[in-house]
Amino acid sequence: MTQMHGADHFAGAQPHVFQAPVDAMGMVFQIAGSSSQLIIEAARIASLAHDPDPSLAMAGQVGSQVKMRVGPVWLIASVRAMAMDRQDSNSIIVDIDFLGEGDEEKLTGRIYRFRRGVTRYPTPGTEVYPVSSADMQQIYSADDRPHVQIGTVYPTSDTRAALYVDSMLGKHFALLGSTGTGKSTSAALILHRICDLSPQGHIVMIDPHGEYGAAFQQNGAVYDVNNLALPYWLMNFEEHCEVFVTSEGSERTVDCDILAKCLLAARSKNRLAESIGRLTVDSPVPYMLSDLTNILQNEMGKLDKGTGSLPYMRLKTKIDEIRSDPRYSFMFSGMLVADSMQEFLAKIFRLPSGGKPISIIDVSSMPSDITSVVVSVLSRLVFDYALWARDEPQRPILLVCEEAHRYIPSSTSGSGQAVRRILERIAKEGRKYGVSLGLITQRPSDLAEGVLSQCGTIISMRLNNDRDQAFVKAAMPEGARGFLDSIPALRNREAIICGEGVAVPIRVALDNLEEARRPASGDPSFTELWRQSGGEAEILARTITRWRSQGR
Secondary structure, eight states: HHHHHHHHHHTTTTTTTTTOOOOOOEEEOOOTTEEEEEEEEEEHHHHTTOOOOHHHHHTTTTTTTTEETTTHHHHHHHHHHHHHHHSTEEEEEEEEEEEEEEEOOOTTOOEEEESSSSSSSSOTEEEEEEEOOOHHHHOOOOOOOOOOEOOOOOOOOOEEEEEEEEHHHHOOEEEEEOOTSSHHHHHHHHHEEEEEEEETTEEEETTTTSOOOTTTTTEEEEETTTTTTOOOOOOOOOHHHHHHOOHHHHHHHHHHHHHHHHHHHHHSSSHHHHHHHSSOTTTTOOOHHEEEEHHHHHHHOOOOSSSOSSHHHHHHHHHHHHHHHHGHHHHHHHHHHHSSHHHHHHHHHSSSOOTTTTTEEEEEEEEEHHHHHHHHHHHHHHHHHHHTTTTTTOOOOOEEEEEHHSSSSSSSSOOOOOHHHHHHHHHHHHHHTTEEEEESSSSSGOOTTTTTOOSSEEEEEEOOOOHHHHHHHSSOGGGGHHTTTTTGOOOOTTEEEETTSSSSSSEEEEEOOOGHHHHHHOOOHHHTTTTTTTTTTHHHHHHHHHHHHTTT
């Protein structure tokens, strides 16, 4: 009877908000660690279905929450699966996952101080009650930690969903979802909210499709081939090999050895090198490409070189080819030989940010064979900066990688291994140095193994592919498994969020973003656009001009 009294007491707490049902829905039937079973009366679910409170109307159904009293606390659990009781057709067996517990306020009966995890489990026979919208507000109300609000908790219409920024960024996050589910808009929404909260932040975003420049014009800086000016000498030796060495197998080893020797000689010609005690091929010291080709030429002429002239010719030809190709001028221009490292890092990392905390690196118009090297250089600069600035006042950096499966593929062979290695290293070690990684991808199953499990917060939108769903399930924490079954059934702009960034796993209907803050990723309307005609000759002329001049 005490439990019934508790529910009565609870019902009387806020009569102006809702009229809570007094009766229990059913009882605990079996207890087994994180997941347990209840028996619920089918008639109670049917009678609650017409309740004006959306949370009560969902009570007992898959994806909803139920509560039960254990001593002075209320346990909250999420419904994962339902099956009819074979002995009694009026009863339904319900599988639940425990989410956490909250104390009961003595006067009002409300749940407060909700926290994840369970200290005491209920015993079989404990009565189970539906969770109302007022309860949901208490469960999901953000505590005092810094947070951003990104949407409403399903199935309520007014309970706000909060992301705890420090916890989310401190342990990396991943945003997953098939094409067309609103992934880009959701990424823009979360980043806009973080920028509004922290206008002096430092966010670097790799944008492979040129979508986000339009979204962050007001509070960010956009860099593409026309204004990036990434100095080639910032590459380390591994990245140099990816750009300049074209051979395979044993020949590649020979070419790399020659490049290492000549690159070190070219770097040591700089006056800066004299002040550096231990100069290595990886030291970011400026050198001239013409010096590098001259050194290669001189070495080739020596009689005591252990190989033929072919490796030297291969390297020299490739370097000359890249120097003379205008597509590469954003990186290999002769103008970039000055020591501009400080200005470049200040520009890219927003140090200081001046109220524009995000820099969008648009790699869409870069030659595809060098894109992975550019991403590798930028990612490594973020990590190395954090590594060498350990004794300075900390300026944590968030690196967001759109289309992450391109850069951290599951295959360990082929080109683009430098970027894979550095991003894997950031995933494993970044948080020690204040580097946070945000991965956005539509194919989580193509990501390198282990990277997704390094992400403390997973934001999953609808995934249509079975393999992707299984991959995400394996990476999700145990208590969120029930939510995962609804991933294929999510609507556009809905997400399941679990992990460090939220108090408990939640399903969220994401907010609408203002038109000016949206990325340029809308789908074309074929029926509408195919009714329009006129001006095709001018369109073709302008397009061909841009095409021929490669966007310049």
